[in-house]
Amino acid sequence: MFKEVYGERVAEWEEPFEAISSQHFFMGGVRIDQECRTTIEGLFAVGEVTGGMHGANRLSGVAFTEIFVLGPVAGRTAASFAGREGFVSPDAAQVNEEIGRLDNLFRQGSGARPFELKAAVQDVMWEKLGPVRDGEGIEAAISAFERIEREQATGMTVGSSDTTYNRDRMEAIELPLMVRTAQLVAHAALLRTESRGSQFRTDFPERNDKEWLRNIVMKKDEHGRVGMRIEKTVEAA
Secondary structure (H helix, E strand, O other): OHHHHHOHHHHOOOOOOOOOOOOOOOOOOEOOOOOOEOOOOOOEOOHHHEOOOOOOOOOOOHHHHHHHHHHHHHHHHHHHHHHHOOOOOOOHHHHHHHHHHHHHHOOOOOOOOHHHHHHHHHHHHHHHOOOEEOHHHHHHHHHHHHHHHHHHHHHOOOOOOOOOOOHHHHHHHHHHHHHHHHHHHHHHHHHOOOOEOOEEEOOEOOOOHHHHOOOEEEEEOOOOOEEEEEOOOOOOO
16 A cells, blocks of 8 residues: 555655544444344444444454454344344335435525535534544534535535436435534534544543543434433443
8 A cells, every 4th residue: 555655665664754644433323232233123233333342443444343243243133133023014104205305305406516515514524523623613613514504405406307326316315414424523522521532622632531431422302303411431441
C-alpha cells in the first residue's frame, strides 16, 4: 500500500511521508447480545453496524475479525429464529405508507439534488466532528444538520425519473438516514464532556472515568422522538 500511494522509497523507509488523522469510524451502533439479537424481535445485526465491540476506539483491520467471528453466529441465530417462525404477511398500511414516503423523496422540483446535500453533510462532519472537536463546533454541526434536514424535507429534488440504476434515487433514500446518523453522533459527542478513545474535545481534554465510564444509549419512543440516556457506570475489570 505504501508503495502504491507514496512510492518505492517510502515503502523501503528511505524517505519520510506525511500522514494525518482522519475520522472514518464511530464506535456507536445497534446494541446486540451474544447471539447477535437486537432489541427488536426478528432483527439481527453484525459487523460495523453494531456498537460496543471496540469500546472507545478500534484498530484498523479488526472489522474482518469481527465479521469472521460474529458472522456465523448471526447466521445461526437468524436461521434458528426463522425455523421457528411462520410466514408473516406484510401490513398493507405500512407498505402503502412506505410507498408514499419514497414517492415524496423522488419528486422533481427546483431544490438541491441529493448528492449536494450529502456533500454538505460530509463537509460538516469533516470540519466539526473529526477526531479533534469542541462544544462550539459540535453545536454548529447540529444546527447545520437541522438546516440540511429542513432543506431535504421541503426542497430536495431528484433529477431523473429512471427506475433502473437511478443513483439520484438511491442517494435520496440514503440522505435522511445519513443526516439522522450524523445528528446522533453529534448529540452524543456533545453530551460526553470528556476526551476518550477517538473523541478528543479541546474544551474537555482529560478522560473522566469517575463520571464517564458509561455508555450513551439512544432510543426512539412511541412518538418517533429519539431520546438519550446515560447508562450506569461500568465497573472496571
